[in-house]
Amino acid sequence: MNEFDIISRFFAPLAAESAFGLKDDAALLPARPGHELVVTTDSVSQGTDFFPFDPPDTVAQKALRVNLSDLAAKGAEPAYYLLNLTLPHSVTPDWLSAFASGLARDQREFGISLLGGDTGAGEGPLAISITAFGFVPQGKMVRRSGAQVGDAVFVTGTIGDSGGGLAIFKREKHTLPDADRDYLTARYRVPQPPVGFAAGLRAFAHASVDVSDGLMADLGHIASASGVRIRVDGECVPLSAPLRALWGEDAVQRAVTCGDDYQIAFTVPPSHAGPFTRIGRVEQGEGVSLVIGGKEITLPKSGYRHFR
Ligand code: ADP
Ligand code: MG
Numbered sequence: 001m002n003e004f005d006i007i008s009r010f011f012a013p014l015a016a017e018s019a020f021g022l023k024d025d026a027a028l029l030p031a032r033p034g035h036e037l038v039v040t041t042d043s044v045s046q047g048t049d050f051f052p053f054d055p056p057d058t059v060a061q062k063a064l065r066v067n068l069s070d071l072a073a074k075g076a077e078p079a080y081y082l083l084n085l086t087l088p089h090s091v092t093p094d095w096l097s098a099f100a101s102g103l104a105r106d107q108r109e110f111g112i113s114l115l116g117g118d119t120g121a122g123e124g125p126l127a128i129s130i131t132a133f134g135f136v137p138q139g140k141m142v143r144r145s146g147a148q149v150g151d152a153v154f155v156t157g158t159i160g161d162s163g164g165g166l167a168i169f170k171r172e173k174h175t176l177p178d179a180d181r182d183y184l185t186a187r188y189r190v191p192q193p194p195v196g197f198a199a200g201l202r203a204f205a206h207a208s209v210d211v212s213d214g215l216m217a218d219l220g221h222i223a224s225a226s227g228v229r230i231r232v233d234g235e236c237v238p239l240s241a242p243l244r245a246l247w248g249e250d251a252v253q254r255a256v257t258c259g260d261d262y263q264i265a266f267t268v269p270p271s272h273a274g275p276f277t278r279i280g281r282v283e284q285g286e287g288v289s290l291v292i293g294g295k296e297i298t299l300p301k302s303g304y305r306h307f308r
Pocket of ligand 2: 118
C-alpha cells in the first residue's frame with residue numbers, strides 16, 4: 001500500500017462533502033452566516049498518550065475526542081477535522097481499517113467529518129495529529145479570561161478516572177473487581193467529552209477550560225487569564241466509585257492532579273444552579289487552592305507536564 005491507496009481506501013469514505021473525496025489539494029468550506037469558526041489542534045503519540053496494545057479504534061477515538069473537548073469547552077459545535085498521520089512502516093491494513101472504523105463511529109456520534117490531512121511514514125512511534133473546527137454563534141465563544149469574583153466553579157462528569165486507568169496499565173498495585181478496573185481503563189482509552197453541553201455552556205458560563213493536564217492545573221489557567229483566585233472544595237470534586245475504591249483516602253488529591261480527563265471546568269454567576277457539579281468559587285487574588293476538611297492542601301504538582 002502506498003499513501004494514496006491508504007487515503008482512498010480508508011479515509012475517503014470518511015470525507016466531508018467539502019473535501020472532494022480527498023482527491024484535490026485542499027477542501028473548500030462554505031461560510032456559515034452569523035457564526036465564527038473555532039480552531040484547535042492536539043496530538044497523541046504511542047507510548048505517551050496510548051499504549052502499543054490499545055485497540056486501533058479506541059486510539060482513533062482518543063485522538064479525535066481530545067480535540068472535541070477543546071471545542072466543547074469553547075461552546076463550539078464540532079463540524080470538521082484534519083488528520084495528520086505519521087505511521088510506522090510496520091502498520092497493517094487491519095490496523096488502519098479498525099482505526100478508520102473508530103473514526104467513523106465518532107463522526108456519527110458527534111456530527112463531525114474529515115476534511116483532509118497528510119499521511120507519511122516515520123521512524124519514530126505512531127503519532128496522530130488532529131486539527132478540529134467547530135462553529136459558535138458570532139461573539140459567543142467562551143474564553144478562559146471571563147471569570148468574575150464571586151462566580152461559582154463547576155465541572156462536568158467525574159475527575160481522575162483516566163489517571164486511575166493509566167495507573168492500572170502501569171501496573172500499580174490494586175485489588176479492584178474486574179468491572180471497576182475495566183471502567184477506569186476504558187476512561188483512559190476513550191475520553192467522554194461533554195460535547196452536547198456546548199450550547200448550555202455558551203448560555204451562562206463566564207469562563208471555561210478543557211480539563212486535560214489536571215483539574216488544578218487547568219483551573220490555574222482560568223485564574224491567571226481572568227486575574228482571580230480559584231478555591232476548590234476537595235469534598236465536592238465528583239469522583240466515581242471505582243476511583244474511590246482504587247485510591248482510598250488519596251483519591252481527591254490524585255484525581256485533581258492527574259491529566260487526561262477531557263471534561264470541562266467553568267465558572268458561572270453564583271445564583272446559577274445547573275447540571276454538573278459545583279466544586280468551588282472564584283475569589284480575589286491569584287492561583288488555585290484545594291481545601292479538604294477546612295485545611296488548605298499543598299500539592300506537590302498541579303498536573304501533567306510534558307517537559308520537566
Ligand atoms: P500533498 O501532495 O499536497 O501532500 P497529499 O497527496 O498528501 O497532498 O494528499 C492528497 C489528498 O488526500 C488531500 O486532499 C489530503 O487532504 C488528503 N489526505 C492525505 N492524508 C490524509 C489523511 N490522513 N486523512 C485525510 N485526508 C488525507
Ligand atoms: Mg501530503
